[in-house]
Amino acid sequence: RPQMFVYLSFRAGDRLLVHTKTSADWWWAELGGLCGYVPSSYLKQDVEDKDTSEDPWQDEEYFGSYGTLRLQLEMLSDRARTEAYRQVILANSAPLRGKVVMDLGCGTGVISLFCARLAQPKAVYAVEASSIAEHTETLVRQNGCEEVVTVFQGRAEELELPGRVDILISEWMGNCLLFEFMVESVLQARDRWLREGGMMWPSGASLCLVPCQALDYYTERMGFWEQPYGLDFTALQSLAQSEFFSRPRFSHLLQPEDCLATPCDVITLDMLTLHVTDLEKLRGQFTFIVEKAGTFHGFTSWFRVQFQSLERDKTTLELDTGPYSEPTHWKQTLFMLDGPISLLGGETVSGIILLHRNPVWRRHMTVTIQWSISSTEETGNCKASILYLLGVNHNSHLPHVHLYPFQTEDVECYL
């Protein structure tokens, strides 16, 4: 098994947040958005640090941002996303008749209104914690759906509904599928409100990954320093590496021709059987066979969610946020390598991906990718490895600037 140690650099006088006292000698701590191990003997408890008032769910910030029209507009203008939900309801309009639906995190109520308009459910419980819910009721009335749709303002976990539901529908997905961890609220609502044999929409979800080229991004951020205005600025390249490439690039639009292999699902979730505790650590494996020679700049990830039909033998619909589908507001997430690597057709890139939920800041997670390359002649030959840690900065504004990886220069990986 690979041994891996991630150290956190700090100076005398720094205030670190200790997440886990892993052993007597080494503690897992956070400083300035970065996490790593620190020697416990170098730390002294800050007696003034009694502030436990910070909410590990950051609900004020989180629901504050969903209370703005900016975010609601971004989601509603995402045609592929919104249309996928509309199509699911349309395709299931007959079996939805007379059913009770819960729309968890209804926002402006768009999914609830699709249900009421396109099918004939008995009732739709539209649940929303942010202040946008104050307007949702008006929208429900303006669209003549008040007989069917009832808006409940509050956190789903704390609300009382009139009774159990037949279908629990929600758009809970975040970057790298899980970020924001709204999925926990959905699972709790499922356990409390979904009747035996009821349906979850989405019914399944998967995280996808592919090794890829990212030449334009690489050239723009790294190649630039080679000869700007005829000057040699290459001394700034290592700084550029840590500033630009040690953090994932959200909102990356991967071109299909930049995929070096066929993408694969690295983690799959069944929304009926998934437990909240499963979310703490998820692990996936991958083996990619390089299909064409190219430059390996990094890995790109995205997600797919499935909507099983209410009728037996009917097609399962899917929302795919990957490079082969219509772009969504999530786009894709790019993890850049420290430096480009040439790959030959037939070589394999294999490894593991770990999603480790932050033990303190519950909407965040750490993503670790360990990988190696082998050619057919020399199997097991490890060319390089990379490790990224994301999502430890709890001071960032959610949900847009939210995940931060470890500075790779501070990381030591032993394979």
Ligand SMILES: C[S@@+](CC[C@H](N)C(=O)[O-])C[C@H]1O[C@@H](n2cnc3c(N)ncnc32)[C@H](O)[C@@H]1O
């Ligand atoms: C991704 S948005 C989807 C909004 C809307 N359903 C749509 O499709 O446009 C998720 C919404 O869920 C709400 N939300 C998240 N967690 C919640 C919870 N535990 N209880 C109630 N609402 C929640 C957020 O405030 C946000 O408006």
